[in-house]
Amino acid sequence: MTSPLSTLVNHQVRLASRPVGLPTAENWHFGTEAVAEPGDGGVLVKTLALSLDPAMRGWMNEGKSYIPPVGLGEVMRAGGVGVVLASRRPGFAVGDFVGGGLGVQEYFSAAGDEVGRSGLAKIDLRLGTLTQWLNVLGMPGMTAYFGLLDVGQPQPGQTVVVSGAAGAVGQTVGQLAKIKGCRVVGIAGGPAKCEWVVRELGFDACIDYKAPAPAGAAHWDPVKDGLRAHCPKGVDVYFDNVGGDILDAVLARLARGARIVICGAISQYNATTAVQGPKNYLSLLVHRARMQGMVVFDYAERYPQAVAELAGYLKDGRMKSREDVVEGGVAAFPEALNRLFSGGNFGKLVLQVARV
């Protein structure tokens, strides 16, 4: 941070073309540009770490969604944390730690209106580490908090099921549901994740959707069988991060009046044919249940309340977090992102871009 700004080079990852199926190297363009002085009312931020999220796949597609797509040639959209190197904006001083929409680049330099759009805000490292600010105290945590509590509305004693249980959103959903007095069953891929979710996070059970069939098994459906075993009274709240067959399996096990929170559908994001619709959706009728979508940005005004509550749980030890930190800077972004779609990450996936 002692270099003069004019000597800094900003390595960036831009969207070169729109993927069909899983993103490949040719969808990305690596570029460099000089670091610009911040514009009027702006700041210059050095990126320290970036959040890699399943939602990024959707932002790469053309067409209307809850947020405009990333334009071809633009720096890929990403949330991140960093440190202020220069400021022409009241409330931001050199050396402040900040979080917001920094993009997949080493430096975020912006004028005032762009800073506003990026949602840049100071972060307090007494409440959580830098990577926790991308996890429990960041978008995944906010998504978990408002999705579970506002949309899912779990009551003490009810059964909450969450898919992607060891992932960023899932880990907070499950622990928060336990804190609120629910029985919690996770769904995750592989014994390591399932064991961590139960032993470390305190879930009541975790179903390994990748579990291999025992030798000689005539019938094998680990999710269906696991739900039957672990949710004898049915599922009151299902927090869905994955869609596909797992959503259908849970639909078949709903309790009366169940709430399904549609947060994402990672199993479908790289589909090259039509999305797999939930063929068991008429279970909503049989069980007087509802399925409801949510977008975390709608709750922005209430983030401080959620951050305060979640930081309290981190402090008193009732909530743990796990981040899977990939080294290698922005050059490692394309490969790191794709780990989300194979389930290769264990915990919130973070790309380390620089050290403080």
Next chain:
Amino acid sequence: MTSPLSTLVNHQVRLASRPVGLPTAENWHFGTEAVAEPGDGGVLVKTLALSLDPAMRGWMNEGKSYIPPVGLGEVMRAGGVGVVLASRRPGFAVGDFVGGGLGVQEYFSAAGDEVGRSGLAKIDLRLGTLTQWLNVLGMPGMTAYFGLLDVGQPQPGQTVVVSGAAGAVGQTVGQLAKIKGCRVVGIAGGPAKCEWVVRELGFDACIDYKAPAPAGAAHWDPVKDGLRAHCPKGVDVYFDNVGGDILDAVLARLARGARIVICGAISQYNATTAVQGPKNYLSLLVHRARMQGMVVFDYAERYPQAVAELAGYLKDGRMKSREDVVEGGVAAFPEALNRLFSGGNFGKLVLQVARV
């Protein structure tokens, strides 16, 4: 009604086997038995008219649902209206008109506990005709009232779309939504139904899902195009009676915060492969929308309130009703039922069993 009870013969339609796909003649058994004197606390009712409902198809299937299936060999379940011929039950007198679960038979004779299970209640012909008591003032009307108002929660000025618009539930949903100040767009099959829905019932528009492509049309999707034309601000409430492709088309046109009421899915009831799941369900996420199932029986305690309100609209002319009455008695039941699945009925389908 002057014949001694002992000389009466009860013609009945029983479920002989469970259908695969559309019910056929072999799924039904026609039988006769002597009319029994009512048991202790029971009544004997002469069936005048029966309600034919899409839900009947579901009751013919094995397996758990919101109500037990009709057992093989049992009289087919049906709601109906009739007149009391004999009574051993306080509150029911000979000559009273009643409605309830009479079954597909000419006489309903039951002891006290069975009368309770059938939901038998007196009906007041000053509030509506016998067939209106199977329509607006009966189960279809109750379904429309609570599904629209409690689950759909339409606000004045919002756009409400209803499929099966000329059917039993749809006609009341649309007119009630108009009374509540909404813009209402129906979806129905054929120009006659669409014209009736707009001209007679006052819907703002009706989309003919069976409309043939104009000569030379390169592209033809009447539902998609119709929704775009008639719902420029998107769909706030969709009351779904049909499922399938129409549900997907509406999902693609939701307004933010939309509510989809899952009342039925007639397009799927005779499917011999897996139900077609709504492949556009992630639109719930994009639009922060919800899809919720409902079963009318849950609202039984509030039926009197709904009947009073709807009867008021019938009286002051703000609500009209149309019943499609099939003659021929219980022998005509199998063929009449199947008209529902081809869209061959126009209005609430009723089977006339006897005259008063």
